[in-house]
Amino acid sequence: MDKQICLVTGASSGIGKATAALLAANGYAVYGTSRSVAPGTIEEKDGIKMIGLDVTDESSVNGAVSLVLSAEGRIDVLVNNAGSGVSGPIEETGLASLAAQMDVNFMGAVRVCKAVLPPMRANGGGRIVNIGSVASTAAIPFQSMYSASKAALRLFTDGLSLEVRPFGIQCCVVEPGDTKTAFTDRRVKSDVNESSPYAERCARSVSKMEHDERSGAPPEAVAKVICRVISKKKMPRRKTVGFGYKCITFFCKVAPLRLKLYVIEKIYG
Secondary structure (H helix, E strand, C coil), X not given: CCCCEEEXXXXXXXXXXXXXXXXXXXXXXXXXXXXXXXXXXXXXXXXXXXXXXXXXXXXXXXXXXXXXXXXXXXXXXXXXXXXXXXXXXXXXXXXXXXXXXXXXXXXXXXXXXXXXXXXXXXXXXXXXXXXXXXXXCXXXXXXXXHHHHHHHHHHHHHHHHHHHHHHXXXXXXXXXXXXXXXXHHHCEECCCXXXXXXXHHHHHHHHHHHHHHXXXXXXXXXXXXXXXXXXXXXXXXXXXXXXXXXHHHHHHHHCCHHHHHHHHHHHHC
């Protein structure tokens, strides 16, 4: 059987890089994307073909997908991993930063899905894995827009899976918890003045987030789950990474909202 052609966005570091490497090691032909690669070019590195793609730019997305199709003729698997983080009080965070968060984490995934769906449909099927977050279920204060973007991605994936199922295309959202990657250091933090009524609580919450992330699972652990999901004959619609986070997700589903928010506030407030 021909190698499965896989496109992984945000593959220059973290979960995306680990996923691309593991897929390549398991016999997939992997195209990873990075904004640092010149558009229209392919740079081979460690068995992965890296191409330029900016998920916020529709022409960049379409160009990257066309480049893969020109080289391989099809795309069998898409892993939508590219994302970013913004932290700070909603009241004191600029609207441009908030909109950019949604543009990267949600609309970016939508753009890539739209670009790969026609060739997948024409080829008789495909698999789409969108990388969400446990934060979509347990909304985190001072990271509200990140949680919102991942919650939107989760429901988008649910709806998309119903639309494309008749064409043999399966969709899944994989939801990691805290993971030790460069994402933590790259988070964009709002400039919160010391006199802000949010200053102390925001600093405490963000510090807690950063500590948990730096103490979290390695990206390779998440990559293993993603690869297992892709290899299944029938992908699950949703997959939470790690037993502890499965418990948290379950608690958030069954607990009364007041109790859920109380617990989150005690942890991050």
